[in-house]
Amino acid sequence: MKVIKILLVTWAVSLLFTACKQEETPEKVMMKFANHFAAGEYTEAAKYGTPSTVQLLEMMEALASVGFYLPEDDQIEKYSLDDFDCTVSGTTALCSYLEYGEIAEVSLVKTEGQWLVDIPLDDLYDEDDWFEDEDEDDDWFSEGLLNPAN
Numbered sequence: 001m002k003v004i005k006i007l008l009v010t011w012a013v014s015l016l017f018t019a020c021k022q023e024e025t026p027e028k029v030m031m032k033f034a035n036h037f038a039a040g041e042y043t044e045a046a047k048y049g050t051p052s053t054v055q056l057l058e059m060m061e062a063l064a065s066v067g068f069y070l071p072e073d074d075q076i077e078k079y080s081l082d083d084f085d086c087t088v089s090g091t092t093a094l095c096s097y098l099e100y101g102e103i104a105e106v107s108l109v110k111t112e113g114q115w116l117v118d119i120p121l122d123d124l125y126d127e128d129d130w131f132e133d134e135d136e137d138d139d140w141f142s143e144g145l146l147n148p149a150n
Contacts (some may be wrong), residue, residue: 026093026108034079034097040064048093050109050118061150 029048036045038067046054052134086095091110096103105117 022115024115026088026095026115027081029082029108029117030084030086030095030097030106031079031081033117034084034099038076038079048115048117050111050116052121053117053119056119056121070109 012138014126017110033045033048036042037057042047042064046057049057077100084095084097086093093104093108093110093115096105098104108115109118110116
């Protein structure tokens, strides 16, 4: 009889802990990610990112380590849950928020029950970047700037 009571209490306690555990929402993940990212805490931000996001953050960390960009404390924006508006569609979410006065959108994906910020490296370059514009005339040679004959 004692064994049954102990098992019943153990089951009830485990059920209580399971019921109290709350899943991280896309808004919570975005808030944590954005606050760490804005503060230049790229290793901490990487805990909330997909592998491609982690690659981006590793590049940012490398640039920061040589002094390329180090945020000042008074320049760091602090985000709260109310700053994010996330639309969930299955295992993806699109979160929008104001970043320095402009609307920014970030995608999240649900992987193994956890929401992760997903910033593909391909999305960093748009089709108007200088290195992808094949139709533009190359003025370097026509102006003689790189012409070895000069």
